[in-house]
Amino acid sequence: MINLINKHRNIYLFITTLSIIAFITGIFYYKTQTQTIKNDIKESINIKEDLKLGTNNIFKRSNEIFFIFISSIFIITIIFNYLKLFTMPFEIGFIFSFLTTYNLKFAIIYTLFYYLIPLLLSIILIRLSISLTYNIIKYLFKKERTIKRVIILISKKYLILSIITLLYEIIITIFSTNLNGYLMTII
DSSP states (O other): OHHHHHHTHHHHHHHHHHHHHHHHHHHHHHHTSOHHHHHHHHHHSOHHHHHHSOOOOHHHHHHHHHHHHHHHHSGGGHHHHHHHHHHHHHHHHHHHHHHTTTOHHHHHHHHIIIIIHHHHHHHHHHHHHHHHHHHHHHHHHHOOHHHHHHHHHHHHHHHHHHHHHHHHHHHHHHHHHHHHHHHHHHO
């Protein structure tokens, strides 16, 4: 695992830096909103009502996984994956900043289970998609069999991580009512 991280150190450094900047930007963006906008957001998102229902993001994650993969195959659309590296942490930062108005512990637990863990899995998927795009471009120019094997290996890794991501979402769906019940006690 450490060798893999060292091998793709520059990609992970870029992804991590961009994600941290986006997360901090999302936090500050919420804080710079006027009080009336903050009140409108709080009124439109009734968190107590949302917590009474279970959460099911399986369809959303499967669409996201498919979109990341398709974006990596069509070489021009890899730009969308780079944009996702900014927009997803930005949204999480905004949501985290909003949830801290209720309780800091609540915000940490909620964003950890519902947003940060799927974000980390998505970041790894995006890293795999970047490697896939790079190898597809390389294969288009060199037509070597070893590159084709690498593309197949990366695709298998992508499939395995996609299954892990969907299994995580299934587990969260099953236990979301229990987790939401605990979060209601914190509020």
